[in-house]
Amino acid sequence: MALESELGLVGFGEAGQAFARGWALPAGEMAAYDLKLVEGPERAQMISACAELGVVPVTTPAALLERATTVFSLVPTDQAVAVARAAAPHLRTGTFWLDGSSSAPGTKRAAAASIEAAGGHYVDMAIMAPVHPRRHRTPVLLAGPEATQALAAITALGMDGQVAGPAVGDASAVKMIRSVLVKGLEALTAECLLAARRAGVEEAVLASFAQSDPEIDWAARTAYNLGRMLEHGTRRAAEMREVVATLTELRLPSRLSAATALWQDEMGALDLEVGPGPLPGLLDAVLAARR
Numbered sequence: 032m033a034l035e036s037e038l039g040l041v042g043f044g045e046a047g048q049a050f051a052r053g054w055a056l057p058a059g060e061m062a063a064y065d066l067k068l069v070e071g072p073e074r075a076q077m078i079s080a081c082a083e084l085g086v087v088p089v090t091t092p093a094a095l096l097e098r099a100t101t102v103f104s105l106v107p108t109d110q111a112v113a114v115a116r117a118a119a120p121h122l123r124t125g126t127f128w129l130d131g132s133s134s135a136p137g138t139k140r141a142a143a144a145s146i147e148a149a150g151g152h153y154v155d156m157a158i159m160a161p162v163h164p165r166r167h168r169t170p171v172l173l174a175g176p177e178a179t180q181a182l183a184a185i186t187a188l189g190m191d192g193q194v195a196g197p198a199v200g201d202a203s204a205v206k207m208i209r210s211v212l213v214k215g216l217e218a219l220t221a222e223c224l225l226a227a228r229r230a231g232v233e234e235a236v237l238a239s240f241a242q243s244d245p246e247i248d249w250a251a252r253t254a255y256n257l258g259r260m261l262e263h264g265t266r267r268a269a270e271m272r273e274v275v276a277t278l279t280e281l282r283l284p285s286r287l288s289a290a291t292a293l294w295q296d297e298m299g300a301l302d303l304e305v306g307p308g309p310l311p312g313l314l315d316a317v318l319a320a321r322r
Contacts, residue, residue, distance in 0.1 A: 039099030041092070041114050042106035043068065043077055046131065046162050050103065051084045053167030054188055058085030064095040096121040101129070101184055103156075107266060108134040108273050115142035124150035127181055131156040131171070133270040135207055135277040136200030143175070143199045152177040155199045157206035174201035207277040211288055214267055214274075218294035220256040221317075228314040250310045257298070257313055264299025268292045
């Protein structure tokens with residue numbers, strides 16, 4: 032059965048649902064494909080989200096691509112190439128494929144090869160901030176031969192985009208290299224303040240930071256960083272392994288980024304849900320979970 036949609040989402044997790052909620056298109060103008068829509072414990076929640084947002088749920092890439100002419104691929108990096116290859120036989124010539132996975136330039140180029148060989152237009156899209164609270168207004172960078180045309184399309188959807196360059200990989204390189212510092216600081220925060228709490232000196236350490244740089248609320252920043260790692264550590268670790276691949280492509284060492292991936296993985300694996308509260312309680316919860 033043909034879809035009543037020209038906008039497709041491959042991956043209907045946090046980013047896909049945030050974009051769909053922000054676009055707020057009439058019911059039936061969006062369709063989504065996700066393995067979790069086919070089976071698994073999250074299927075019911077995803078079906079419910081589709082109903083709430085007016086998104087047509089489908090169970091195969093072929094069904095999604097029957098009518099979708101603009102597709103946002105919002106899958107984890109370890110699925111980016113596989114979903115591009117699975118979609119390629121079903122693409123209609125001229126379909127735009129905007130790959131928003133957190134992947135290395137080389138990974139994006141591998142996905143692009145499948146899409147472009149099938150007659151599609153591959154666009155390297157880097158999502159440059161958390162998708163909440165800005166949803167579809169989260170800044171994105173676009174790159175590739177069709178990036179300028181893609182920019183016009185996403186601008187019409189109310190998105191905040193810029194063209195990073197004419198080659199696939201130009202946008203993802205910015206995101207990957209930025210993550211060396213952003214995710215690295217998260218890991219440094221965890222290593223520093225968990226050690227300080229266990230040693231009983233976290234107040235003195237935070238006071239020292241405040242004296243050096245009083246413009247930053249170091250306790251709040253630490254709590255935020257730990258929260259991001261606990262909630263998204265597994266996904267951020269996968270991204271950091273793509274950062275390592277990026278640095279390897281650039282023939283540069285990746286020692287700190289590799290260690291950051293380990294910290295992100297470890298924090299995500301704790302499966303610890305913590306609400307807002309004072310930093311000492313959060314540090315204690317993490318230390319207790321690590322025993």
